[in-house]
Amino acid sequence: MKILNMERLKRKLARIPDAVKRRAQADLLLAGREINMLQRSLAPKDDGVLAGTIRTEALTDGTVGVEIKAGGAATTKAVRNSEKGNSPNYDYALAQEFGTKDMSPNPFFYPGYRARRKKALANVRRGWKRAMKDAASNG
Numbered sequence: 001m002k003i004l005n006m007e008r009l010k011r012k013l014a015r016i017p018d019a020v021k022r023r024a025q026a027d028l029l030l031a032g033r034e035i036n037m038l039q040r041s042l043a044p045k046d047d048g049v050l051a052g053t054i055r056t057e058a059l060t061d062g063t064v065g066v067e068i069k070a071g072g073a074a075t076t077k078a079v080r081n082s083e084k085g086n087s088p089n090y091d092y093a094l095a096q097e098f099g100t101k102d103m104s105p106n107p108f109f110y111p112g113y114r115a116r117r118k119k120a121l122a123n124v125r126r127g128w129k130r131a132m133k134d135a136a137s138n139g
Helices: 006-014 018-042 092-098 109-138
Strands: 055-058 066-069 076-078 089-091
Touching: 018 055, 018 066, 018 109, 089 092, 092 109
Parallel strands: none
Antiparallel strands: 055 066, 076 089
């Protein structure tokens, strides 16, 4: 898929002051952490490990943005019956969110994300506009 006027868009994005980009990144991290708080409250509390893996991370490619994640090494377990063609490891965060053939789902990730997404994005947009106005008035 080709994006029309991509070069023009790149030029416009390159003109955004670094202070505005830093403000947007900080606002995105804060918004992600607010979403994380709700997700943690919705996560099953069996041993607390799953709730502890819910996090917001800055993108590593240098662009402004964040990823909201759950699970990882702390919630990855070996599959008991991997000789049946299953993957040898499985992240039980996925089993909690989507369920398995033996367990009904206990969704925590997407319900928390959907419940807070609009408010979080509105806060980010408001901060972005404020930072752009400040940058315009300062130079």
